[in-house]
Amino acid sequence: MRTAKDFLEQECRNLNAVLEETLRFKYGLDGSQQFFEECKNRLIFIANSISSVPSTDSANLRKSSIALLELSGLISRIERSSVGEYSWPFVEELKQVAEAICTEETVTDRNRAPMIHVFSDGGLDKYAIFTEANRPSNAGKRILTIVFPRSLKHFVLLHSILGHEIGHAMWQCSKHQLALRDILNTHLFSTGTFATEKDAAMWLYSANAPQAIKDQLSAFGKSGVTRNNFFRWASWAAWREEILCDLIGLLTFGPSFVAAECNLLYSFDAEGTGIGQKHPPVGCRGNYLLKAAHLLGQDTHGLTDPQIGAAVRTFWDGLNARRQPSPWFNVFTDGQIQDTAHSIAALLQTLPPSCYSSPTEVELKHLLGQLNGTIPPVGFSVSSDRTLNCQKIDFRHILYVGWIKSADLGGLTFEQVNRLCGHAIMQQRAIDIELEP
């Protein structure tokens, strides 16, 4: 009979073979060496831990088996990465934001950037960033695994939703969690609907809740979920984290995040009234985001050009049409949203290039003009005096004009607008390389 220790030692050898097998493939944008070495080190550490304990030490063997399971999951994800299955130019930009936010302070290194691994999987609901909350103690770097839906390879406008996932990564980063917790407790959750679990449950079960909410709660009631135990069924911490992450998404990606989130969330929950164990109703999140975007001035540019002004208004009017009219969905005051947003923005500004800033009118006009002419919107123009001009453009501004164009497609399809913007992000990288000193 093989002991648990025998079995785990065999699994270490199996995993080592799998790890070597992954080198058959070229994975990730930066090649395989870093991932291979990090995983190999972790595997050696786990194998040594197993061999150093007696086969009767079930507590330590259990700990090692969990570490081994996590490592095997990571290695199998690495094998599934293929650069042709997601938009690598978008990933290049996203990495800069994620690295800035998730760089950690360790005993030996004050700025230890995470490794970022990307793969694609499934469809609409697959956007995710796995943050590796628990790592073996010898782990060199955190490995962030970013997942894109395979079906949405060319839909870069929707990829802005990853701003929300970056929020989760930021929340789990020890460097920022304390500051974020402080901001939330001081501003967003100090009073009102989300101050305590009890307040939130009172609001959910209040008499002025929409009928669809009442119907769901009544159905939950048949399974024993009531106002008093609602947050034993749902996760109070997860609800609050979702709200924070929406705000971080808005502050990192700007209007394109609002558009992506409203489009994706309402595609799953057309009424916006679905109550989840891990998230509040979509309608609340949508209303809160639109209000935050307005309070941050993202929907007003002081535009003087009537054509651009009209296009921007059409975009925001379309989004605001998604706003839930019932005041029940407005769970925060303007002051709460404003104070929280400004405090988090101040934190993000110390982590460039993570904080979104609005484009100038000139930039907006130039990019939208290109897109209207079926040209990928990039920082390139030919002046009337025939000089060629190249300039840096923030990829989030390309996404924003893509969404503005999507509100009035003018003969193009949503897919074509996405592809023009995806192509533009690739071309802009070439421009940025050329502009390097």
Add this chain to the structure above:
Amino acid sequence: MSALGRSALLERLAQGDLVVSPLLSSDQVGPSSIDLRMGTVVLMARAGRQSHVDPAAYRSPEAHRGIESRKQKHERFDVPFRESFLLHPGSLALVPTLEWVMIPNSLQGVVTARSSWAREGLNIATATIINPLYRGIVTLELANFGEIPIRLCPGLRIAQLALYDLRRIDGDQEDIGRPESQFDLAFEPAAGNVSKKDGKFISG
């Protein structure tokens, strides 16, 4: 039909009816042509299960056989900037230009190799003409006619585009309208339909 020189090319680019975007440096516009850079996708023709190119497979392009025939013909690689791929002797690869090109009604584009690359054995574009009103990337058909592999990197200038004025001798423009094209608004190379409208001549 006359070729456009540098000043005419710049004039048309400034007017906006001719689009070649982005041009990363001013010397990309030469005396009578515009240099084109290699884009970031490579479709390598590969020897797979297919024994030959069969026009019959394209008669039902949306059926399983037609799709399989097109998809299995090439291996697709994304090659980000500052990475490279090797084009081996005798190999054929389809690559897009970095530039997005829009040709106005009054012009015709002709793509050719740059002579410095041609001297290394790199042959570019057997289908060289770009019709008026075309929009999209230009697909370059690369073949290595030399005896040693050639390393190619996205962003390198490997082709050139010359433009010819199609105006008639009386100065008027041909009114051609937007032609029906299987490659309009192309973002990357793709296999074309070799049997298009010629089905009556194909047996099997």
